[in-house]
Amino acid sequence: MLLSEITNRPVMDTNAAQSIGQVDSLVVTARPPRIAALRLKKTNGGGTLLTWQNVHAIGPDAIMARANAREGTTDDLTKQAAACRNLTGRRILSERGTEIGLLQDIDFDPESGQVLDLLTSSGTLPGKGLLGIGSYAVVVQEGDCKSFGSVS
Structure with a gap:
């Protein structure tokens, strides 16, 4: 799956069945090379980072996330998210x-x-x-x- 395919896709809370935001970009770690989180925009309260372990499923129309998924981000993840802002074109x-x-x-x-x-x-x-x-x-x-x- 490509970042461009999920950009702007809505992210839904699986418990409340409501939108918690849209995908803006990815937060990527190099070692190992993997997605650490999704950066969200147009969020309905809460933070702007959705950790990868809280992504329940990526569907063709929406990304499903576990309840309270935006809680518990670490300082390391916040720093990595800042470095990963606007990855395309880098x-x-x-x-x-x-x-x-x-x-x-x-x-x-x-x-x-x-x-x-x-x-x-x-x-x-x-x-x-x-x-x-x-x-x-x-x-x-x-x-x-x-x-x-x-x-x-």
Whole structure:
């Protein structure tokens, strides 16, 4: 599943059967490369982060979340969420500092939250090569970039 496919999708509380917000973006961790949370917009009270373990199901029309799902976010998650703001369009750099391209989308497993691939302006990189995400760039392993002509 792609980030672009779930952006703006409503998030519903499974107990109250009401909307708690819409998906704005993903909060991604590099080690291991997985979704840590969904960033929400247009929330009805509460926080703006929905931790991945509280995502019950991702359906074609809505994302279902457990009751009180937005409670209990940690400082680490809040810091990672800040670094992951506006991921699409972010520069992708190799671990040696060579610019690979721009992040266009993220492919992830909707069951486990594992990052499968990073779709870039230069091609597709395996998610397992993700080393770090910061406010300036996404850093990936050099070996995963060899097929792109700009990396020596």
